[in-house]
Amino acid sequence: MPADTFPVEAGHVMAFAxxxxxxxxxxxxxxxxxxxxxxxxxxxxxxxxxxxxxDDDYPLRPRPGVRWFGSGRFxxxxxxxxxxxxxxxxxxxxxxxxxxxxxYLYHRPIRAGEVLTLxxxxxxxxxxxxxxxxxxxxxEVTIDxxxxxxxxxxxxxxxxxxxxQAVRD
Amino acid sequence: xxxxxxxxxxxxxxxxxxxxxxTRTQIVQYAGASGDFNPIHTDEVFATQVAGYPSVFAxxxxxxxxxxxxxxxxxxxxxxxxxxxxxxxxxxPGDTLTTTATVTGLDERDGEHLATFEVATANQDGxxxxxxxxxxxxxx
Numbered sequence: 001m002p003a004d005t006f007p008v009e010a011g012h013v014m015a016f017a018x019x020x021x022x023x024x025x026x027x028x029x030x031x032x033x034x035x036x037x038x039x040x041x042x043x044x045x046x047x048x049x050x051x052x053x054x055d056d057d058y059p060l061r062p063r064p065g066v067r068w069f070g071s072g073r074f075x076x077x078x079x080x081x082x083x084x085x086x087x088x089x090x091x092x093x094x095x096x097x098x099x100x101x102x103x104y105l106y107h108r109p110i111r112a113g114e115v116l117t118l119x120x121x122x123x124x125x126x127x128x129x130x131x132x133x134x135x136x137x138x139x140e141v142t143i144d145x146x147x148x149x150x151x152x153x154x155x156x157x158x159x160x161x162x163x164x165q166a167v168r169d
Numbered sequence: 170x171x172x173x174x175x176x177x178x179x180x181x182x183x184x185x186x187x188x189x190x191x192t193r194t195q196i197v198q199y200a201g202a203s204g205d206f207n208p209i210h211t212d213e214v215f216a217t218q219v220a221g222y223p224s225v226f227a228x229x230x231x232x233x234x235x236x237x238x239x240x241x242x243x244x245x246x247x248x249x250x251x252x253x254x255x256x257x258x259x260x261x262p263g264d265t266l267t268t269t270a271t272v273t274g275l276d277e278r279d280g281e282h283l284a285t286f287e288v289a290t291a292n293q294d295g296x297x298x299x300x301x302x303x304x305x306x307x308x309x
Contacts, residue, residue: 022238045252104252
């Protein structure tokens, strides 16, 4: 389950903007942002993706009590790693989950300091034979990010795809 | 640093380099900021030996984030009403990406002027890695 709530913190917005190479002061400089057209620090257009941090069960982050599938001394899923940590489940039979599409509708900018509530609606699932990645399974999900007045601020529709092998360009 | 809008005409083509020689460090930075620590993006050992890729590669959402920066620089802060697209090819360390936004329409809705754009981000070989569209409030 995605997070129920997403507190939008100024430091998080700054770190996210840096990571996408966007040094626009409206994302990190409170004084400059206050003097700008939007009147305060806002989040970049793709920031809601970072709500994953507030999802307790998000699988793409190491979590307590769950074996992580990245490498330590050896790459997980290799025979050496299995001997090293006694694990039996190889990682290599999983295929790879990739992001295929992302679509946002913006009703107003997200502002630092507000707390958004997530309203998640699963969409369609379908399969397709891929040219490069074997059998592809697509899954759609829409998340509405709702403010304290109950208004949708951003609606985010994602399509992810599970490939049965590594994608070859 | 887009802070105010400008006027657009249908057919206008705007483009900007959004990253020059993408570093593994920036991919790691994006993993930390977004919370997506999938090792195919950040763990060369895992990406090559287990997942079978030639190296780590960027999150699609990093490419979309950099693409979004080009759009907000173009139209101004907080003016996007819609932004979406498909991830059409992988982005690798060392890639240089250029985003091109073409004005495809000008509309008026509820008293606001809106411009629509066709958006494409391509690598140094001209391969499109993100393909989509956007709409923004403009002054006229």
